[in-house]
Amino acid sequence: MARLIITKTPKVYVGGAFIRSESGRTFPLKDSLGAFVGHVPQCTRKDLRNAVEAAARAGVGWARRTAFNRSQILYRLAEMMEARATELAETIMLGGTAAAAAKAEVSASVDRLIYYAGWADKFEQVLGNVNPVSGPYFNFTVTEPMGVIGLIAPHEAPLLALVSLFAPAIVSGNAVVALASEAQPYPAIILGEMLATSDLPGGVVNLLTGYRKELLPTFATHQHFRGIGGVANADERKLLQSGAAESIKRVKLTPAEDHFDWMADAAQSLYAIRDWLEFKTTWHPIGS
Amino acid sequence: MPARPAARRTTRPARPAPELSFGDLWTFDPAPETADPKLRQRYDLFIDGKFSAPVSGTYFPSINPANEKTLAQIALAASTDVDLAFAAATRAFPAWSRLHGSERGKYLYRIARLLQDRAREFAVAETLDGGKPIKESRDFDVPMAAAHFFYHAGWADKLEYAFPGARAWKPHGVVGQVIPWNFPLLMLAWKLAPALATGNTVVLKPAETTSITALKLAEILLEADLPPGVVNFVTGAGEVGAAVVNHPAAAKIAFTGSTEVGKKIMRASAGSGKKLTLELGGKAANIVFEDAPIDQAVEGVVNGIFFNQGHVCCAGSRLLVQEGVAEVVLAKLKNRIRVLRVGDPIDKNTDIGAINSREQLDKIRRLVNIGVKDGAELYQPPCKLPEKGFYFRPTILSGVQQSHRVAREEIFGPVLSILTFRTVEEAIEKANNTAYGLSAGVWTDKGSRILKMSTELKAGVVWANTYNRFDPASPFGGYKESGFGREGGRHGLADYVQLH
Numbered sequence: 001m002a003r004l005i006i007t008k009t010p011k012v013y014v015g016g017a018f019i020r021s022e023s024g025r026t027f028p029l030k031d032s033l034g035a036f037v038g039h040v041p042q043c044t045r046k047d048l049r050n051a052v053e054a055a056a057r058a059g060v061g062w063a064r065r066t067a068f069n070r071s072q073i074l075y076r077l078a079e080m081m082e083a084r085a086t087e088l089a090e091t092i093m094l095g096g097t098a099a100a101a102a103k104a105e106v107s108a109s110v111d112r113l114i115y116y117a118g119w120a121d122k123f124e125q126v127l128g129n130v131n132p133v134s135g136p137y138f139n140f141t142v143t144e145p146m147g148v149i150g151l152i153a154p155h156e157a158p159l160l161a162l163v164s165l166f167a168p169a170i171v172s173g174n175a176v177v178a179l180a181s182e183a184q185p186y187p188a189i190i191l192g193e194m195l196a197t198s199d200l201p202g203g204v205v206n207l208l209t210g211y212r213k214e215l216l217p218t219f220a221t222h223q224h225f226r227g228i229g230g231v232a233n234a235d236e237r238k239l240l241q242s243g244a245a246e247s248i249k250r251v252k253l254t255p256a257e258d259h260f261d262w263m264a265d266a267a268q269s270l271y272a273i274r275d276w277l278e279f280k281t282t283w284h285p286i287g288s
Numbered sequence: 289m290p291a292r293p294a295a296r297r298t299t300r301p302a303r304p305a306p307e308l309s310f311g312d313l314w315t316f317d318p319a320p321e322t323a324d325p326k327l328r329q330r331y332d333l334f335i336d337g338k339f340s341a342p343v344s345g346t347y348f349p350s351i352n353p354a355n356e357k358t359l360a361q362i363a364l365a366a367s368t369d370v371d372l373a374f375a376a377a378t379r380a381f382p383a384w385s386r387l388h389g390s391e392r393g394k395y396l397y398r399i400a401r402l403l404q405d406r407a408r409e410f411a412v413a414e415t416l417d418g419g420k421p422i423k424e425s426r427d428f429d430v431p432m433a434a435a436h437f438f439y440h441a442g443w444a445d446k447l448e449y450a451f452p453g454a455r456a457w458k459p460h461g462v463v464g465q466v467i468p469w470n471f472p473l474l475m476l477a478w479k480l481a482p483a484l485a486t487g488n489t490v491v492l493k494p495a496e497t498t499s500i501t502a503l504k505l506a507e508i509l510l511e512a513d514l515p516p517g518v519v520n521f522v523t524g525a526g527e528v529g530a531a532v533v534n535h536p537a538a539a540k541i542a543f544t545g546s547t548e549v550g551k552k553i554m555r556a557s558a559g560s561g562k563k564l565t566l567e568l569g570g571k572a573a574n575i576v577f578e579d580a581p582i583d584q585a586v587e588g589v590v591n592g593i594f595f596n597q598g599h600v601c602c603a604g605s606r607l608l609v610q611e612g613v614a615e616v617v618l619a620k621l622k623n624r625i626r627v628l629r630v631g632d633p634i635d636k637n638t639d640i641g642a643i644n645s646r647e648q649l650d651k652i653r654r655l656v657n658i659g660v661k662d663g664a665e666l667y668q669p670p671c672k673l674p675e676k677g678f679y680f681r682p683t684i685l686s687g688v689q690q691s692h693r694v695a696r697e698e699i700f701g702p703v704l705s706i707l708t709f710r711t712v713e714e715a716i717e718k719a720n721n722t723a724y725g726l727s728a729g730v731w732t733d734k735g736s737r738i739l740k741m742s743t744e745l746k747a748g749v750v751w752a753n754t755y756n757r758f759d760p761a762s763p764f765g766g767y768k769e770s771g772f773g774r775e776g777g778r779h780g781l782a783d784y785v786q787l788h
Contacts, residue, residue: 248547
């Protein structure tokens, strides 16, 4: 007799826990052939606010970790993903991506984490500076993480784009609340399970699934976001930027209409880390 | 050796040093700086390498805030003039951005040198137009402006070292810049020098009360033979600024001014794709610990708030003083500000000059009244103020609480709010309890505490045992609602290029 398999209830990873939306709302996820996969949480503004709170709490400790420790944790996340690469590829194939392309996306996502893991204890050496001022001061500029960053993942490259967005933000000590691909949310659901087993403190990366239209206004105006990034169309960019003005958030958005190639070399850069850094300059006296 | 009898081991009670206060016993002879500012009666717009009358034919007066006399008539730009300026900058961009960096650098070196040649003339013009003491415009504003051009000149042909590993970088195109009235020439240098070094062209609007030194600098740009259209100046008030930042030909906007206007600019440019840098307001904490060299700290606190009449976005307007020394610091501060000379900015002995405008003076008065009403204790020295012009006595508000408006809002005047704290943690908490994050000061004898404070303070610039120091090599800019982007140093260059 054929055994009936146990299907997984999709849950999102927020504050180090796997949750359904506080509203109890879900939306049905179907694969590219129209077959039912599961009910994905339709996260609400309240879920988003809770996630921001979790990120703000976790971010303080995360930023205090040593750079070497952050480096190893990002590497550990890559290890977790590599071990479950086949499963991750299957989540991408749900959206109709061919097997080879899905596999390539998973490999690129793992490699992207390795790229940023390596930067953790080096970007400061490239981006920081000692400044030769005219006076008896040791003047130096160091980087600091901004705090909580909101990220909007594009519809396409549901795993690779998401990883490419959050890795350069967290590597410096920021905490992230990311909205997963609306069209293909399932890879983010499974990625959450890898985040949970990667030694990354709960709350540093929070992944929400749901509707952009419903959640973007809160991303734009929530005062605790210090930065907003990701991929947005023209209307969404206007919405996010004007909302950001209320608390002078830093906004770095890629136009959706550019169809950015996440597989390209240009999709990983030291300057993506720089996007989520503040620079602090200290004038330290020299003297006895 | 036998111990000395205990009775002899008396320590002198801690008593403040005797005051040296001569009041009005002697008056100083006037010592005005007499260099000729070489002002014109009328200043036109500077567009496409030429001075040209505004299309409307309208001019507005720029007055000397020290005596309310008109100094010159300034052209009022209309949107058509702003269009012409952007058209000129757009035409100039291809050649300027393609020009070899070493040649762009030479133009900037020329500008620096020509400004040094005419330094005293510019200092007098700056003081007459803005009201700041001549000793500040002479020893700070003008030399620092020249230094900014000189520093950035050297970057122009070395930019590949500024952005290590970048796949590509290129200038934005035409940059629209709007600057404030507190450091008219210096802010202009901060804006122009990095923009030009990286190959952008510029349309800049000076503040309406302080346009003169920008237009005098246009004379220098002509003397330097800068290609027409690379730099354009349009003058006027807020509407002209709005026309600059909202202009479709502006690829990037750089603004220095109030947080309120910064937010407006951000909203207005939303969805436009324009790059933005904002250097906005501040409410900096200047933190004095018990182990600080107290006399040096008092001097630094005075410089931190009364420099340029407190018209400084990074002014140390909130003094946080540790309880054990609060009384002695307050006493010494009162002594110190009693001997500050408030008066004619052009006098070489003047410490505090004129408030930039009547509107600003009214705003300072209003906020100080609110401070007193909220329960702060007011101290102002009994100095005489000139009869004409806009002046405000150096002011200390003690016993201020975190919730008071004078502890939260930027006053932008010579007004110091004093709060106290007990522990390092409390100092950090109070210092960071603000929407702003531009700068902070720390006074302590302990190097490790300086670094601890610097790590914890959410501010773009932290001064330790000093305050209000600037250098072209030192990046300047804010956290949080004090804006984003940096000016100066290697970091300031990145905001003027597109990095890939």
